Amino acid sequence: MIRFNCDYGEGAHPEILRRLAETNFEQTPGYGEDEYCARAAEKIRELCGNAALGVHFLVGGTQTNFTLIAAALRPHQCALASASAHIAVHETGAVEATGHKVCVLPSADGKLSAAGIREAIENYWNDETHEHIAQPKLVYISFPTELGALYSRAEIAAIREVCLEKNLLLYVDGARLGYGLAARGNDVDLPFLAAHCDAFYIGGTKVGALFGEALVISAPALKEDFRCVMKQRGAMLAKGRLLGLQFLTLLENGLYFEISARAVRLAEKLSEGFRAAGFPLFAESPTNQIFPILPDALLRRLSEKFSFATTARVDAERTAVRFCTSWATREEDVDALLAALKNS
Amino acid sequence: MIRFNCDYGEGAHPEILRRLAETNFEQTPGYGEDEYCARAAEKIRELCGNAALGVHFLVGGTQTNFTLIAAALRPHQCALASASAHIAVHETGAVEATGHKVCVLPSADGKLSAAGIREAIENYWNDETHEHIAQPKLVYISFPTELGALYSRAEIAAIREVCLEKNLLLYVDGARLGYGLAARGNDVDLPFLAAHCDAFYIGGTKVGALFGEALVISAPALKEDFRCVMKQRGAMLAKGRLLGLQFLTLLENGLYFEISARAVRLAEKLSEGFRAAGFPLFAESPTNQIFPILPDALLRRLSEKFSFATTARVDAERTAVRFCTSWATREEDVDALLAALKNS
Amino acid sequence: MIRFNCDYGEGAHPEILRRLAETNFEQTPGYGEDEYCARAAEKIRELCGNAALGVHFLVGGTQTNFTLIAAALRPHQCALASASAHIAVHETGAVEATGHKVCVLPSADGKLSAAGIREAIENYWNDETHEHIAQPKLVYISFPTELGALYSRAEIAAIREVCLEKNLLLYVDGARLGYGLAARGNDVDLPFLAAHCDAFYIGGTKVGALFGEALVISAPALKEDFRCVMKQRGAMLAKGRLLGLQFLTLLENGLYFEISARAVRLAEKLSEGFRAAGFPLFAESPTNQIFPILPDALLRRLSEKFSFATTARVDAERTAVRFCTSWATREEDVDALLAALKNS
């Protein structure tokens, strides 16, 4: 079975394993107060062009999302998100378990827009009964989205402007950030994100690490006591250095960007292959996830050798599915899949 | 600096790193539904002598504690624990953050007793105002305790009996379980724990793993939907196989018990050394943590070469401190510490 | 100013005040353990035709909703509701503050249907990633809905059937239950609700009481420890007898049904008046709330003498508004409003 169903099917980039082994018997302080975390945080501040950023290393994406949101909101406040957002759908109510509502805004493609946010705030929250409605305080977007779409600089800047105007925080879920930054046509980079978001995270789990997400916080109010909230939410790893070392390895010489770019290139190859074979795409994704619409008969045959995820039923005979590449994808596996397509 | 301040200062047993590297490019399903988790769970069931146990792999101890407790209690129920229990003191209110009170019972040595639990229930909770008091439903004990003490079979069996009588669940925090099981004089083993607790965990973070705790659940009501609660609490690792593989490595050929025993032997050597040098112990610990009472002047001198944790101020000139050994402790470091003592 | 903007603008039915005064100096046990609560609960069991029902008296609707839902759900479970449901919109995230998601189902008219619930469960929750999605356990409907619509016996019975099949609890918010039961064409009654819901409440605040909601619980699992959850959520009134006495007054001789019927008759008079004057209704409501679509110019003029609530902007020149009658509405005020319409 060749797995394209997700981008967390393998372990870590070998360089990470090498350095874990190399440093294994070093003795360091626990809970992220070690040298590797310090250096990785420093590297991230440098890459973001802002020496004042708070940087914290957490284990997983759901954990990062609810810890940040719990730290950001007062009891009656809620997060705004697209109806297909990860926090709205795939985290078993993790944000709600911290006491906060996730208010979803309609979105055709899974992206929020500045106009949509403004309209929602002005129509829905700006009335006389506002005390009876959970109050929006944080806008959650993903870069890339669940369907691999990206925001442009202009879009993020516009959202940022609405956020400033309406007193909202902007938080970007970057579980697949590397693949987004490496996408063709993308104009967003780390300094831009750091300058326009109150917080965002650089995903490691899906981009070369064994596990780990690097949360970057620029909002001063969120920086102060964040480690207490991390500890409370089980998000402070005892051997925090494992996180620091991984992000240091990924970021100090550009490995993160390099492996992301390679994965995106393989995804493009797949994407072109599907198109060339006459299959439309369910969503336009310039990132490492490809969503072809395929006949069920073909899917049954492919599933004997390849794994993929189901995205949506399209009609009686066709289904949109997801193929992911990752830092670990082998080009020969991509070729095998494309060959299987041709023989179909 | 030679670190004795904690038992999570190094990485992992080299065999774990070897196997992580060996299996790195295997593609497995995520979220703990892989072969390694299945085999590790099966091994744990075998070691516990009970094929029906639920086994789940979580990342850290605080996370394991609050996830289990949140899954076990109804909204108005509380956990009973010793006043020095980890959940009562060192988890930043993590259990309370899930909505539940931790009710502490007095304890001279950090252990709960069957008689103490019974007395508390009968005096405190058995009155007419019970609806106004958080209702106890789960007894939390640690094996070993924060100060390295152990419960005997007889003590646990007696606690179990009270729990059955009073309709309480019994949960054992086993962050340092290996060191407890390996202690001189201990008569508890895995089958005994599995038979007498509703849930307990086999600590990995402090006993040879990079991270990870294996939660063993015997209570049927807790088994059913536990994975949903794990996901909600950020406790379901995307690459769950990392946990399965680590526990498989530790448990399939007895490595866990072997490295635990070695650490305990080194702790005994330290303990005897402190006693021989004329320093009393703050607490009797047959496990990997040693709590000598040392003059502050000596501590200042030791602290130039060795790290340790502060436990309690004893009098104007002496402090009780903690030295930990672990699976990673080098005998030469123990010898160096003892030599430094003699020269004092 | 004549107020039609809500149905909680006045105090209580005079008979309630009379009996509060009459019994004022009686000494009773607190927290709902008095004779009046016992008798009111007994009366409700009798009216529902089920001697085994749990009956509790709470102060307000939001409180009743979140207390019941918090008592009913395990941590990872959610409530299903219409997108316009009170718990989804107008309670400042109160259910989420207890840790639970409210999952909304699309609905044209604010009502849920058996088919809609079944389809949602089968399409959305019945897939392989179910552990990553909050699990539905309770269906919340309102009788009447926010827009005054009612469910028929057949509709509720069908929802009940889906609930039984899918292992869901059915809970009915009856903030305006009296007005629903008294509506023309309604075929639902208390015995029917008691037999088909796991819990529902008989609203007092909006139907003649100073405050208070009588929660009726038939599901055995919810009955056992409900008072503990009430106390924890601040929902156990110290002088509980105030609630018992009010419901006893309302229910023992049919006053609740009588005053509800009168309010509905006045609402019908209003409704016919709006129609006769050529104004369409935004929603068909046979209950005490009427939603005419009126020209903004008329609304401006009416608002000098009458208060009403804004429901929705309909087009550039017209707005749907809400006029409520209640147990306290004076027929002369209804006539004055209708006269004002005619003169418009």
Add this chain to the structure above:
Amino acid sequence: MIRFNCDYGEGAHPEILRRLAETNFEQTPGYGEDEYCARAAEKIRELCGNAALGVHFLVGGTQTNFTLIAAALRPHQCALASASAHIAVHETGAVEATGHKVCVLPSADGKLSAAGIREAIENYWNDETHEHIAQPKLVYISFPTELGALYSRAEIAAIREVCLEKNLLLYVDGARLGYGLAARGNDVDLPFLAAHCDAFYIGGTKVGALFGEALVISAPALKEDFRCVMKQRGAMLAKGRLLGLQFLTLLENGLYFEISARAVRLAEKLSEGFRAAGFPLFAESPTNQIFPILPDALLRRLSEKFSFATTARVDAERTAVRFCTSWATREEDVDALLAALKNS
């Protein structure tokens, strides 16, 4: 049965019932935005000598406590309270249900002291592991305490000083505030409380009202969005005017202070009677609660005609019990109790 077991056994002061009846058919806005609430709040600001105070009317004490605390704390913060504090013992874990730990400080008499708070903060919270410990942010004291003790101006001023120094909020639970203010020897008054606390409440439920507590907030950060948190916690009464009117009645002409003083005088009479009959007091209370230590045989006999609460078992033959007076206590009932004592 003559009830001395609590101070919430009767309804309300007749003047309150009279005004409820008088205003019953007035139409007012809901949710506390009516004229009576505005006037009562204004009166409280005037009595406190501070026109900038936030004033909110809630239904009950538990609700007031957890709503205020939930609004005041960040997720990882805790409240400090005496081990016998109402929030620590008698609210079914209501504060914990909002996610926050209640950290108890030892106290011989149920009072906290400035020195005790300072010592706890400096010894317990001021160490290197502070991120692992719930962080204190609010000091909770009761005036009077559960055992009827009072704080002097000097004591509160000293606590206030520690709070300012350690960045803690000071909150005073005034469920029985009237009885405390009316006590012999008391030197605290409303302006003093308003000037020294971040929030406190003027208890109505136990002091003449049907129900209701007037929460007074001086801390600017707590004032801003408090009504949203109230609504979320079910603490915003639909017919808020009932609360406003009751507090207006109690406070506008001094009725609150007058009835409190009368109850305290009757309690003193009781207290002196117990002493004269040779029975010691379990706690010195100058307020409306009296705690004599009585032989069990006498208690059995008294219990045929009088109700009282059990406070603590003192020895094999004696029990400390509680007799309460209230605004509603009849002097003849006090005399009957004293007569029963003499005949014993």
